[in-house]
Amino acid sequence: MDLLVILSSLLVSYLIFKIWKRIDSKRDQNCYILDYQCHKPTDDRMVSTQFSGEIILRNKHLRLNEYKFLLKAIVSSGIGEQTYAPRLFFEGREERPTLQDGISEMEEFYIDTIAKLLERNKLTPSDIDVLVVNVAMLNSTPSLSARIINHYKMREDIKVFNLTAMGCSASVISIDIVKNIFKTYKNKLALVVTSESLSPNWYNGNNRSMILANCLFRSGGCAVLLTNKRSLSQRAMFKLKCLVRTHHGAREDSYNACVQKEDELGRVGIYLDKTLPKAATRAFVDNLKVITPKILPVTELLRFMFCLLLKKLRRNPSKGSTASNVAQAAPKAGINFKTGIDHFCIHTGGKAVIDAIGYSLELSEYDLEPARMTLHRFGNTSASSLWYVLGYMDAKKRLKRGDRVFMISFGAGFKCNSCVWEVVRDLNAGESLGNVWNHCIDQYPPKSLSNPFLEKYGWIREEEDPDTFKVPDELM
Secondary structure (H helix, E strand, O other): OHHHHHHHHHHHHHHHHHHHHHHHHHHOOOOEEEEEEEOOOOHHHEEOHHHHHHHHHOOOOOOHHHHHHHHHHHHOOOOOOOEEOOHHHHOOOOOOOOHHHHHHHHHHHHHHHHHHHHHHOOOOHHHOOEEEEEEOOOOOOOOHHHHHHHHHOOOOOOEEEEEOOOHHHHHHHHHHHHHHHHHHOOOOEEEEEEEOOOHHHOOOOOOHHHHOHHHHEOOOEEEEEEEOOHHHOOOOOEEEEEEEEEEOOOOHHHHOOEEEEEOOOOOEEEEEOOOHHHHHHHHHHHHHHHHHHHHOOHHHHHHHHHHHHHHHHOOOOOOOOOHHHHHHHOOOOOOOHHHOOOEEEEOOOOHHHHHHHHHHOOOOHHHHHHHHHHHHHHOEOHHHHHHHHHHHHHHOOOOOOOOEEEEEEEEOOOEEEEEEEEEOOOOOHHHOOOOOOOOOHHHOOOOOOOOOOOOOOHHHHOOOOOOOOOOOHHHO
């Protein structure tokens, strides 16, 4: 009898130990953001609309219609007068880039941001256990990750990942890599470095589907410090709650929606197909189908299901009814994402992208303000744009303990990646000394986002007023 009691006690103790160990190991798999540092290039790299027009004018392959098309795209893009471009644009060499131009552009970015991030957190380069670098359009040997390790003299056993060609959604992919590493290794510090090299990627042809990319992107980047150390959880800014990646590369139309290719004359550029909006919408919808049950309360999901069922039951129009009448009669079965999300961190792919996501998720102008202001002040900085949007929320003191931030990004392939962060503690703008918005946050939002050149060029308003329609001499 005593032996039976002892064996039973040992069995119960063993089960309790295994359960405790399982729970304890999960606690060490959490992914926290300790800090992040966005890059603000020097003012001598600032680009205005007028200078953008001068750059476009240097392309001798453009005809008048292409020039008008590009200038109209720039003026109506939502991009302001204080974004940044690589140095070779100011030297007039965008059509003759060298490999060193791209490398120098990246060195200027990562030397600035990583140094500030480590110094602010009282860390040395040897403290970093994991390094993930994503730059889509520059592939050098040695890799950019190797250059960072060499510059900062990081440890020999550092775990390194160098991502290329992942497009604007690469930040979330990098976070996913770190998250999976944290599941296996305890007490680690990870550094994610995200940017885009514009120097070697200027398209100097006249294909409309390829010249548009010249107008969309601007220089920027961000370094993000993450950890799964339990001892640092109280210092952390954000905790990763969930992450979902959607890849439609198996679909031909999605795969070909955004492709780097040569035009008819062999000039390389980024081709944006007319199917891009459809591909992005399809990927976005499929991504939402997976992540929505993870981030919204059950009550909202049940409400949505009920509304959807009611809408289907009412879709039995009489033979004389038109489709428009049916649409008007049916109740709207939309999900209220604000029941589980407090802030929306949207990729600044352009004004149309922000508008489309805002319409799909039924967001207010307050919700869209961080993305719109980021597009206006810094432009589309590719994969790093999400962190500028997050920085705006931080600088505006919007982020409070317990709030949830929904990050949404898109990339070539075609991909839609999203994740949700929980704010671990109240974030005060005063503590974010490295926030790139601190110097100008009081000026945002401005009274108007209209481009000052909107009135200068008559064709943008579909007018042919000779006082506003000035054709450059080079195109006569």
